[in-house]
Amino acid sequence: MYSLKVPFFHFLRVLITLLFCSSVTPFYMPRLGTFRRTIHHDSKTIPSSSVPGFRKFYFNQKLDHFNYKPESYTTFKQMYVINAKYWGGANSGSPILAYLGDEEALYYDYKNFLTDHAPRFKALLVYMEHRYYGESVPFGLSTTKALKNSSIRGYFNSAQALADYAAVLLHVKKTYSAKTSPIIVVGGSYGGMLASWFRLKYPHIAHGALASSAPILYFDNIIPPEKGYYSVVTKDFKESSEHCYQTIRNSWAEIDRVASKSNGLSILSKRFSTCKKVKRASNLKDYLDNNYAYAAQYDPAEVDSICRDIDAAPIKTDILDKIIAAFEPATPQKGSKPCHDIEVINLEGWGWQTCSEMVMPISHGNASDSMYPPEHFDLDSFSNQCKKLYGVLPQPHWITTYYGSHDLKSILHKFGSNIIFSNGLKDPWSCAGVLGDISDSLVAISTVNGSHCLDLSAADSTDPQWLVQQRHTEVKIIEGWIAKYHSDHQASNKLSPPS
Incomplete structure (x- = not known):
């Protein structure tokens, strides 16, 4: 089982920050980061001790x-x-x-x-x-x-x-x-x-x-969406297990189907053991999206681990139960019940950087074999969100102008x-x-x-x-x-x- 003892860096949620306006579907993109962190320190740097000098x-x-x-x-x-x-x-x-x-x-x-x-x-x-x-x-x-x-x-x-x-x-x-x-x-x-x-x-x-x-070429539409970030995530999972890939691919529609019921969000909250009630199906999907992507990004062995757990479920197991089997809920604090924290809000510097100059047009794309539902990067929508959040419009051509990429x-x-x-x-x-x-x-x-x-x-x-x-x-x-x-x-x- 893929352990989630501490939440990973969650996707940049440019926003949930639109003053936490629930009517807006946030745009997000995968966080960069040289090494995967299990705990994020924003304002403090850990002291030097384990390596002398x-x-x-x-x-x-x-x-x-x-x-x-x-x-x-x-x-x-x-x-x-x-x-x-x-x-x-x-x-x-x-x-x-x-x-x-x-x-x-x-x-x-x-x-x-x-x-x-x-x-x-x-x-x-x-x-x-x-x-x-x-x-x-x-x-x-x-x-x-x-x-x-x-x-x-x-x-x-x-x-x-x-x-x-x-x-x-x-x-x-x-x-x-x-x-x-x-x-x-x-x-x-x-x-x-x-x-x-x-x-x-x-x-x-x-x-x-x-x-x-x-990823110095991820600017100004140099990389077409169908050959972008999520195409590699799809490839990694498909190479690990065709059945796992198909299960994940089919799970998005199943989440939407359950969410559409009168008490659907409560059902999803209980089945996925979320720390708080799921407010929107998109929150849960973003959370799963994030963890698949970060497994692919940082450790191919975790992709195999996720797929082994999904594939190990009995044949007639419900799709969502197969997905749930791959993720172990975390214990947010001592003595509390293990749960999945799916609404981690990250308003740090990378949000500003992507809303100003580091504009990477990442989306699921519409490739026919994608593990993800179709999704396109909408620059106008992204720009409007950044304008509401920071009062400025992104400069999507600046990186290629200043550093060159074309x-x-x-x-x-x-x-x-x-x-x-x-x-x-x-x-x-x-x-x-x-x-x-x-x-x-x-x-x-x-x-x-x-x-x-x-x-x-x-x-x-x-x-x-x-x-x-x-x-x-x-x-x-x-x-x-x-x-x-x-x-x-x-x-x-x-x-x-x-x-």
């Missing part, structure tokens, strides 16, 4: 990097973390591996790709928190409070975040006398997009980028270098990733059985050989970038006239 710092960051109004020079405390345990030392030329924080508080208290390979590189590790998340919110506010202030949230965007990272990294290089140390930026998911964009926008600061599970292969071939795009093809976001090599230094590494950002997790003795090889390949490529950096630097010094 971490030190937390705060950088006086400018509120606005792109204007010269008096308020632009307002500063806030941006949190970053240094691990110098394996650092080769000042003026050694040892590299800096910089992790770019994404759409949540910075988690650095765990072993991961950077800590695993820091000894090999003799690297200085830098972890930077994204503005408006965790401890790095201007004016000392929480993310939630900052988003309620229209004069403050306008500084919350990816371009400002990249400029933040540039400022912190230059500060770190100066502080650690690391002038000749190449910087390799690393990020996953939204952070992977930031890593690739940082290499393009700040090539004089970052010598290379590892962009894991970065004809990306040609753009990167002309202007880019030293980026690894890694993707696990079981991950639904891989549909919008770069899956083919563009040049000798713009490399795509795809794994058939890989999931979301799996290569950035810590190595484990149980890792399959293909994952071991993936990480090995990434490290060898980065080593090549660093070697060429030093070779070019030495050649440049020989050509320079003596001082």
Whole structure:
């Protein structure tokens, strides 16, 4: 049985927030996120303890990097973390591996790709928190409070975040006398997009980028809905079990049928053991939708687990009982009865980001073999919801205008270098990733059985050989970038006239 002991990140519900207006069907999309979290910390960053050598710092960051109004020079405390345990030392030329924080508080208290390979590189590790998340919110506010202030949230965007990272990294290089140390930026998911964009926008600061599970093509309708996120979720479940796939596919209509009865919502509440009464069938369907998608995104083994439980039900078992058999209700608090919390409302920063610039037109689509009922992304409806929620309209073309995504292969071939795009093809976001090599230094590494950002997790003795090889390949490529950096630097010094 697929355990739901703590709710996963629920889909962005742009809104349930329309001032909690029950007459509006919320639009939502799958949350990104490098690693799946079992508990979400919004305003606090967990302290460093399990991995030695971490030190937390705060950088006086400018509120606005792109204007010269008096308020632009307002500063806030941006949190970053240094691990110098394996650092080769000042003026050694040892590299800096910089992790770019994404759409949540910075988690650095765990072993991961950077800590695993820091000894090999003799690297200085830098972890930077994204503005408006965790401890790095201007004016000392929480993310939630900052988003309620229209004069403050306008500084919350990816371009400002990249400029933040540039400022912190230059500060770190100066502080650690690391002038000749190449910087390799690393990020996953939204952070992977930031890593690739940082290499393009700040090539004089970052010598290379590892962009894991970065769906940089999911903008401006580059990816057609029938080939989008949910098509991969469908594929994952269908490959696991045809019967399971068909059962889930048929369950949506059955939920609607039961809900249409005079006491249908009460029946669904009781059968699915929800913590509160189901208010709309769409709430329950969104909840199930979310959990299927996140199983596919983060762990293919959970897809198999769900399908085993569905398939294990006797042949004449009711469709909904088959679905219920796959999910174990959580215990919300000690002593309470286990139940499914299907109405988790998430009003954090990613809601603002998707309503401003990170407009990803995700929907179920209308593919004939989809596991989901037909659904289309309606930009007008989405824009109206964002307008009601934040007072501004989304800018759906801005990402492709500012960073480029249309004809990306040609753009990167002309202007880019030293980026690894890694993707696990079981991950639904891989549909919008770069899956083919563009040049000798713009490399795509795809794994058939890989999931979301799996290569950035810590190595484990149980890792399959293909994952071991993936990480090995990434490290060898980065080593090549660093070697060429030093070779070019030495050649440049020989050509320079003596001082």
